[in-house]
Amino acid sequence: MYRITIDREACDGVFACLVRDDRFVEDGEGLASLEVDDAExxxxxxxxxxxxxxxxxxxxxxxxxxxxxxxxxETETAAATEEVEP
Known part of the structure; x- marks a missing residue:
């Protein structure tokens, strides 16, 4: 099992996530949200x-x-926040 979390303070409505995973939706405030069981x-x-x-x-x-x-x-796997050592 895994958890997806959106930091609404950091989200600026770019919506690059929407084209990569259809569970991401635009909410009423123009920010990314997750559509799960008919809720956001x-x-x-x-x-x-x-x-x-x-x-x-x-x-x-x-x-x-x-x-x-x-x-x-315990284990963060978001590629956007991974640091790679040279």
Whole structure:
């Protein structure tokens, strides 16, 4: 299981995430949100095979407003926030 979290303070409505994962939607305030069970959320937990799509959406966000973590919260896997040593 994994969790997707959107930092609404960082989101600026660029919506690069929407083209990479159809669970991301534009909410009434013009910011990214998650569509789950006919509701909108900024944090949602999933148990499916679409984690790679979520990670691609996180990597596409130029503001690093999306994080994908293990459901237990221990391991962050958002490509947008990974640091690579030379």
């Amino acid at each position: 959320a900024v944090t949602a937990t999933f148990d499916d095979d679409r984690r790679e799509s979520a990670e691609q959406a996180a990597a596409a966000c130029p503001l690093d407003a999306i994080a994908v973590t293990d459901a237990d919260g």
